[in-house]
Amino acid sequence: MSRKAPVTAPAATRRRAPGSDETASGGTGALAHLHTELADWFSREARDLPWRAGDRTPWGVLVSEVMLQQTPVVRVLPVWREWMERWPNPADLAAEPSGEAVRAWGRLGYPRRALRLHAAAAVIVAEHGGELPDTEEALRALPGVGSYTAAAVAAFAFGRRATVVDTNIRRVHARLLGGEALPAPALTAAEQRRAAALLPEDTALSVAWNAAAMELGAVVCTARSPRCAACPVAAECAWRAAGEPPPTYTPRGQAWHGTDRQVRGAVMAVLRAAEHPVARVLFEAPVPGAAGPPAGGAVTAALGRLHALGTGPDQLERAVAGLLADGLAVEEAGRLRLP
DNA sequence: GAGGCGTGGGG
DNA sequence: TCCCCAAGCCT
Known part of the structure; x- marks a missing residue:
């Protein structure tokens, strides 16, 4: 805790009333200024997202948070609406096979999230009477x-004071306070401490602060090309003050072409398209003299996309084994289907 | 702690 | 076109 004060606002804006401090407890310091600036900006500029609406439910917030893990808002929106209409409560989802969750997940990516959401619904029903628990721990x-996700649901669904740290908030803090272009590749303990120290003491303000920092990172303080002209706290930004230095490291892109992940995705696309189990041999390679397509055109098309990858039999075997192990697929009598 | 895990849009 | 990256989690 011997680090310099995290808020590096221009000296002219530092006005410390007698007895005030520079902690997150509020007051008239530079940090309190940031709190109010961002909260005001959020109240004016926040996107009108359904999981933020007045009629939102904790379940809807949880579903949105899980869907938004590594998936952009624009792609989540239609799927989230379908889920809420079909499964307005955890019990509604828990009553269906997990494969239905996977199918309804569509192409959001990382389908294990759908499986876990289904499992979470079952736990909510079994251990919490069908209602979302309202503490971070639970x-x-x-x-x-x-x-x-625990902090986000606690804050945004239940109005609790929680330290929310996502990639947006990390980037905002790194720039605004750290003077760096990007946060570290992985979340550090120092970042968590800084985020906790920045959180307003006032509960309502803390919720607004979390939401505002996330929103700022999502729509203004973006990773690629930040729109500093639209930033309500650009004047207090340490990164700008430092002359916008470039990142000190180059992010490593995820391998994709030729990976198991690519094959898993193609296999899952087949299973999602299929209303009936699909013979495992059909995944291996095109069947030249087959009597006909195993099912509708969508399945055939998905199989075609899988075959177009040119995956070797060993890798396909490995990918399918992984899907079976993860519970994303079930095999019976030589045929594959969703669970 | 590093790596695995989907998908599609935008620079 | 290619490459990054988008409200992470789990092992």
């Missing part, structure tokens, strides 16, 4: 709910 115990 939320954190749900499948697929990590520290970020």
Whole structure:
């Protein structure tokens, strides 16, 4: 805790009333200024998202948070609406086979999230009477709910004071306070401490602060080309003050072409398209003299996309084994289907 | 702690 | 075109 004050606002804006401090407890310091600036900006500019609406439910917030893990808002929106219409409560989802969740997940990516959401619904029904628990600790115990999602649901669904740290907030803090272009590749303890120290003491303000920092990172303080002209706190930004230095490291892109992940995705696309189990041999390679397509055109097309990858039999075997192990697929009598 | 895990849009 | 990356989680 011997680091310099995290807020590096221009000296002219530092006005410390007698007896005030520079902690997150509020007051008239530079940090309190940031709190109000961002909260005001959020109240004016926040996107009108359904999981933020007045009629939102904790379940809807949880579903949105899980869907938004590594998936952009624009792609989540239609799927989230379908889920809420079909499964307005955890019990509604828990009553269906997990494969239905996977199918309804569509192409959001990382389908294990759908499986975990289904499992979370079952836990909510079995252990919490069908209602979302309202503490970070209990939320954190749900499948697929990590520290970020637990804090986000606690804050945005239940109005609790929680330290929310996602990639947007990390980037905003790194620039605004750290003077760096990007946060570290992985979340550090120092970042978590900084985020906790920045959180307003006032509960309502803390919720607004979390939401505002996330929103700022999502629509203004973006990773690629930040729109600093639209930033309400650009004047206090340490990164700008430092002359916008470039990142000190080059992010490593994820391999994709030729990976198991690519094959898994293509196999899952077949299973989602299929209303009936699909013979495993059909995944291996095109069947030249086959009597006909195994099912509708969508399945044939998905199989064609899988075959176009030119995957070797060993890798396909490995990919399918992985899907079976993850519970994303079930094999019976030589045929594959969703669970 | 590093790596695995989908998908599609935008620079 | 290619490459990054988008409200992470789990092992």
